[in-house]
Amino acid sequence: MDLFYVLVGTVVFAVGGPVLGCLLAGIDRKVTARMQGRVGPSLLQPYYDVRKLLEKDRVAVNSSEEVYVATALVFTLLAGGIFFSGGNLLLCVFVVTLSALFFIVAAWCTRSPYAEVGASRETLQVMAYEPMVLFMAIGYALGIASMTGFLSFDVRAAFYMPAPVILSNVLVFAGLLFVLTIKLRKSPFDLSYSHHAHQELVKGVTTEMSGRTLAMVEIIHWCENVLFLGWVGLFFIWNSAASILLALAVVAAVYFLEIWIDNNFARVKWQAMLKGAWVVALVAGVVNIGAFVVL
Amino acid sequence: MAFASKSPWVIHYDGSSCNGCDIEVLAALCPGYDVERFGIINTGNPKHADIFLVTGSVNEQNKAVIREIYDQMVEPKVVVACGICACTGGIFHDCYNVLGGVDSVIPVDVYAPGCAVCPENIIDAVVQGVAVLDEKSKALKKKRKEAAL
Ligand code: SF4
Numbered sequence: 001m002d003l004f005y006v007l008v009g010t011v012v013f014a015v016g017g018p019v020l021g022c023l024l025a026g027i028d029r030k031v032t033a034r035m036q037g038r039v040g041p042s043l044l045q046p047y048y049d050v051r052k053l054l055e056k057d058r059v060a061v062n063s064s065e066e067v068y069v070a071t072a073l074v075f076t077l078l079a080g081g082i083f084f085s086g087g088n089l090l091l092c093v094f095v096v097t098l099s100a101l102f103f104i105v106a107a108w109c110t111r112s113p114y115a116e117v118g119a120s121r122e123t124l125q126v127m128a129y130e131p132m133v134l135f136m137a138i139g140y141a142l143g144i145a146s147m148t149g150f151l152s153f154d155v156r157a158a159f160y161m162p163a164p165v166i167l168s169n170v171l172v173f174a175g176l177l178f179v180l181t182i183k184l185r186k187s188p189f190d191l192s193y194s195h196h197a198h199q200e201l202v203k204g205v206t207t208e209m210s211g212r213t214l215a216m217v218e219i220i221h222w223c224e225n226v227l228f229l230g231w232v233g234l235f236f237i238w239n240s241a242a243s244i245l246l247a248l249a250v251v252a253a254v255y256f257l258e259i260w261i262d263n264n265f266a267r268v269k270w271q272a273m274l275k276g277a278w279v280v281a282l283v284a285g286v287v288n289i290g291a292f293v294v295l
Numbered sequence: 296m297a298f299a300s301k302s303p304w305v306i307h308y309d310g311s312s313c314n315g316c317d318i319e320v321l322a323a324l325c326p327g328y329d330v331e332r333f334g335i336i337n338t339g340n341p342k343h344a345d346i347f348l349v350t351g352s353v354n355e356q357n358k359a360v361i362r363e364i365y366d367q368m369v370e371p372k373v374v375v376a377c378g379i380c381a382c383t384g385g386i387f388h389d390c391y392n393v394l395g396g397v398d399s400v401i402p403v404d405v406y407a408p409g410c411a412v413c414p415e416n417i418i419d420a421v422v423q424g425v426a427v428l429d430e431k432s433k434a435l436k437k438k439r440k441e442a443a444l
Contacts, residue, residue, distance in 0.1 A: 038326045040329070041333075045334050048298055048302045048334055052298040052299055052345070055298055055299060055371075055432050057370040057371070059342075202340050203340035203343060206340075207340060208342065
């Protein structure tokens with residue numbers, strides 16, 4: 001039965017994820033423009049961009065690059081399906097990491113020196129956020145366990161709880177917010193693939209990608225954003241319809257905060273990112289999870 | 296409907312410009328003129344760009360570079376010569392190593408004269424370039440359809 005839910009969830013996410021993600025990206029660009037004192041593009045600009053990319057001629061460097069990117073897209077959709085159908089959070093984390101790995105391989109396989117720099121930076125980003133993301137899943141499961149008595153990574157479990165998981169996971173949530181900046185590809189941690197003009201070695205991971213492949217990369221990015229914001233919202237869900245509204249409000253506030261950070265901080269070196277993320281994971285994750293074990 | 300005109304991403308290359316035109320190109324991207332209103336984004340990657348903005352004249356040194364950037368751009372693509380130097384060689388036209396305007400190495404679609412070319416002119420030229428882009432995009436679609444038959 002679980003598999004059935006995941007499949008239905010994946011199909012629904014494959015339609016809803018890109019639509020929502022596209023609107024989020026549009027809002028991002030509009031808000032960014034306002035923060036910089038500009039009018040900014042229309043809300044649907046990200047959609048126009050992708051449609052334009054699909055119209056471009058097909059000039060792939062090799063035939064495998066597009067396959068890797070398409071696989072990354074499929075795994076992102078699957079991760080979204082697992083999450084939004086109420087499935088296993090840990091599995092969702094692993095599947096979305098697999099998608100990130102395929103994206104890295106896609107950049108490596110082109111043999112372009114610029115794409116390789118981007119790919120190795122992307123690898124560092126994955127290394128930086130992964131510990132905290134795993135702690136997030138563990139913290140969630142322990143939060144559920146502290147209320148029900150048994151460990152469950154299931155997302156749907158949150159909807160049956162008497163209180164939101166955030167109450168016992170404040171530090172884990174703070175850590176998640178820190179790595180969220182890396183995951184959403186926002187400055188100061190947009191090391192591998194920046195949306196801002198001219199701060200990149202050509203264009204990082206996507207240097208050799210064009211047309212349809214680049215369009216898929218954009219769609220992956222949209223879907224990932226929706227999924228990661230879903231993780232944020234999950235911490236505020238409990239057995240009450242009002243909790244969904246609260247979760248949405250928190251998600252909106254967090255997204256605004258991320259855009260604000262993006263516009264106000266210059267990019268850091270990868271050493272600072274890696275150290276920062278690991279220290280945060282160590283402090284936030286280990287202390288919070290240690291508290292569960294001790295108390 | 297072609298979407299090429301809705302999201303023209305540009306790449307800017309400085310040939311042997313005196314930097315006057317370059318500053319104007321960048322001014323067009325700044326808040327005062329904010330060309331992102333029209334979906335225009337400055338990319339540093341020829342493979343992502345639709346419009347090639349060249350400033351300054353062509354000389355023996357940069358001939359190959361301009362060719363290379365043009366060749367790496369993916370169809371449909373448009374070239375805009377920004378400033379009189381890029382159009383004809385301008386004030387530098389009779390220098391010993393200057394070959395002339397951009398059209399001496401690659402086909403140019405829109406000429407934006409001026410010394411220096413003002414941001415309004417650049418925006419005008421890009422808007423004209425966008426119309427050409429749409430045509431090329433439609434032609435490409437037709438060609439693809441024919442190839443599929
Ligand atoms: S057109 Fe005038 S301002 Fe522009 S590059 Fe030539 S000399 Fe400089």
